[in-house]
Amino acid sequence: MNLAVNPPVLPMLAKRVDEVPVKGKWIYEPKWDGFRVLVFRDGDEILIQSRDVKPLNRYFPEMIDTLRKQLPSKCVLDGELVIAREGRLDFDALQLRIHPAASRVKLLATETPASFVFFDLLCTGDRDLRSEPFRKRRAVLESLFRSARPPIHITPATEKREVALDWFKRFEGAGLDGIMAKPLDLTYQPDKRVMLKIKHERDCDCVVAGFRWYRKAAGKEVGSLLLGLYDNAKLLQHVGVCASFTGEIRRELLDFLTPYRRNALRNHPWKNWESSEDIADSGEHRMPGGKSRWSQGKDLSWEPLRPELVVEVAYEHMQSGRFRHMAHFRRWRTDRRPTSCTFAQLEVIPPEELKAIFAHGR
Known part of the structure; x- marks a missing residue:
C-alpha cells in the first residue's frame, strides 16, 4: 500500500474513569462491544487490521466489496466490527466468525453478517489527519460518509453531557459497553491511552x-x-x-x-x-x-x-x-x-x- 498512513498502525486507546467528565470540552460517543479494527484502502487493495495488527479479511469476506463501494479510494479508518441481532449486539456471534475452516467462514458470513461502525479518520487521499484535532477529523468523517448505507455506519457523537448520560443508561440493554469521551482537540496518538471510557459496573x-x-x-x-x-x-x-x-x-x-x-x-x-x-x-x-x-x-x-x-x-x-x-x-x-x-x-x-x-x- 502507498497511503499517507501505511499499515501496521496500533489504534489509539482509552483509560477507564468512573464518571462522564464534567470539566473541559469533549465529544462523547457510545462505546461499542465488538472487534476494534483499522481499515486501510488503497484502490482495490483492502486491509482489515485487528487491534493487535493481524489481518481479518478472510474472516469477514462479506465486507470487502462493501468497503470498495463506499470508502474513498485512499483512506484509513478507525472503528469497530460488530454483529447486531434481535435488537442488541452479539459478541458471541462475532467471536464465532474467527474460524479456521473456509467453508464455515463462508456460511457464517451469510448467516451472521457483520457491520462496521466507524468513529475516526486517520487519512483520506494524500492527507494525513493524525495531527489534526479530533473535531476536524470527525467533521471530515461525517462529510465523507453522509450517504453511508448499511453495513457501514458512523457512530453517533455529541458534545452535550446530558445526552451522553442518557445514552449511558438507555443503550446498555442493546449491548453497548458504556461511553467514550474524547477531547475536542485530541490528535490521533497510536497505542496511547489518551481517550476516556466510562463503563457500567x-x-x-x-x-x-x-x-x-x-x-x-x-x-x-x-x-x-x-x-x-x-x-x-x-x-x-x-x-x-x-x-x-x-x-x-x-x-x-x-x-x-x-x-x-x-x-x-x-x-x-x-x-x-x-x-x-x-x-x-x-x-x-x-x-x-x-x-x-x-x-x-x-x-x-x-x-x-x-x-x-x-x-x-x-x-x-x-x-x-x-x-x-x-x-x-x-x-x-x-x-x-x-x-x-x-x-x-x-x-x-x-x-x-x-x-x-x-x-x-x-
Whole structure:
C-alpha cells in the first residue's frame, strides 16, 4: 500500500474513569462491544487490521466489496466490527466468525453478517489527519460518509453531557459497553491511552467453587477464583472468574482456601468436566476447563473447592449467562448462603433498539 498512513498502525486507546467528565470540552460517543479494527484502502487493495495488527479479511469476506463501494479510494479508518441481532449486539456471534475452516467462514458470513461502525479518520487521499484535532477529523468523517448505507455506519457523537448520560443508561440493554469521551482537540496518538471510557459496573454475590494457580507461582499462589451462580434447576453454572490480586493477597488466599480443598471433588457440581471437552460448555451445564480455539493452548486446569464460600464481586455486564469481562473481588460474604446466589439477583436491562444508531438496518 502507498497511503499517507501505511499499515501496521496500533489504534489509539482509552483509560477507564468512573464518571462522564464534567470539566473541559469533549465529544462523547457510545462505546461499542465488538472487534476494534483499522481499515486501510488503497484502490482495490483492502486491509482489515485487528487491534493487535493481524489481518481479518478472510474472516469477514462479506465486507470487502462493501468497503470498495463506499470508502474513498485512499483512506484509513478507525472503528469497530460488530454483529447486531434481535435488537442488541452479539459478541458471541462475532467471536464465532474467527474460524479456521473456509467453508464455515463462508456460511457464517451469510448467516451472521457483520457491520462496521466507524468513529475516526486517520487519512483520506494524500492527507494525513493524525495531527489534526479530533473535531476536524470527525467533521471530515461525517462529510465523507453522509450517504453511508448499511453495513457501514458512523457512530453517533455529541458534545452535550446530558445526552451522553442518557445514552449511558438507555443503550446498555442493546449491548453497548458504556461511553467514550474524547477531547475536542485530541490528535490521533497510536497505542496511547489518551481517550476516556466510562463503563457500567454493578455487584453480584457468587459461589466460589474453585481456583486456578497463578501462572508464575503454581502451587504457591492463587491466580483467580472460579465463580458460579445457581440457575432455576438448582445447577451451579460457571459464570466467570475474579482475579488481579497482589502477590501478598495471592499467598494469603491459598492459606484461606486450604480448608475448602479437603474432599472438594467428592460431591462437587463440576467434578465431571474432565470426561469430555464438550461437557465443559454444554448448553445445560457450564463448567470451567473447556477447550476451545479461544483458549489457544492455555492451561485451563483448576483446583476444586467445596462450594461453601460466597464472594461479592464487581462486574460490568453479563452476556450469554457469563461475565463479559473478568470480575473484581470486593469482599467475602459470610452472611450469605451459597444456594442463595442465583441469577435472579442480576439486574436485567431491557434492550434499547439499535434503530437510533443502525437507522437503516444491519
